[in-house]
Amino acid sequence: MSAPHIESPRIVSREQWLTARRELLAREDASARALAELEEQRRSLPMVEIDQEYVFEGRTGKATLPELFEGRGQLIVYHFMFDPSWDAGCKFCSYLIDNLGDLSHLHARDTTIAVVSRAPYPRIEAFQERMGWTVPWYSSYGSRFNYDFHTTQDETIAAVEYLYRTKDELIDAGLDWMTQGEQAGLSVFLRRDDAVYHTYSTYGDGTALLHGIDNYLAFTPQGRPRLEEKGGWLRHHDKYREGQR
Template structure:
């Protein structure tokens, strides 16, 4: 049980050993000490994403079939004309706890975290969910839960062939013309980080496609920040808005000026 304070908020649990309360200077010193480790983690995360972009690729030779809102679709169709495809295997089907009203609780939590897919689309990337539930049930579930990502029905051995027949997981594919390649796979706790635009792009073979990234020669890269847009304002060729470019340039210049006397970031 927890004790409640006079204003109705929950108080500290008995026996809970909390950190000390300190003055602002001491708090800022502790924050700066932790920030060193956080920046090291960020750099390590960037290096790991760079390594993913250099992973070997596995050709997908089987002609897999899915059912979608518009009928039968191939794996190539799931790309929706883009170069990269991320497929999350969600468990929504007979036998799963919650059926037919809900999908798996964990998969539903993942779905709740998915950012607006327009930002991924602007980086030539498509995200889809796949389950064994019929399309009518998927449409009903999406409407109830407010989910908007494309969601397809598995009809063959795709889930077994890509390690997601008994457990959730995220597979990443790359399209070169009509040829499809598997480039990455993550499951278990690796999936819990998924949902944000950045984490999805960091597991793709092309990455965020910004100039600061360590990518193989010839990979597509554009100036950092400049491609960002409101999710309802992207165009087919993602031309950056001139005003936004000016604003972001000014912000970068102000940041560099403010931190000119400090040690530069590596």
């Protein structure tokens, strides 16, 4: 599968390159400072106590939201798009999970990551085995979890909301496809004694920082692929053979 054609950078002397690189470095430093400030604002967000009881199904059976923490103080949940009628999970969500590294580094920071989908657990288990992933993965089938965190859109169950916009706001913005079915997102929870708090959620492009491969590609002349480009070449990692989706 060939990469898209791009115009090569212009050829200059080493001195000219160094001048241009130093100019870019100043902009990179300013961007890093702005990102650090944004991260501080994210950490300063208030939190909301979870008063709803959610029950999931995972590898060892039933589990509550507090049990997803696995005894740690922080929990990151990736809302993986996997409709109960699908045989395989979303390829874009799969790309994100492929970028997960050794989870012991998260555990050392008192943090657990778990994947949650609405598909029944036997479908999840079969797909997870196919993909070779070991990250904890749970089914929320039969609970309100996906609806309450706006990653399944069905207005017969809960009001449609995505990217913190109402259904009408999404339609007005030309984002009709976000008003129904499965959507991706990430939510963060904090546990203090017996209480669980919701501290943060992000959706859509808000999870782009988790695409490690994209971040590597951002250093190259070809650059990171745009979302519309990914639709043309992205596969489940076991399907990178001509003609396989």
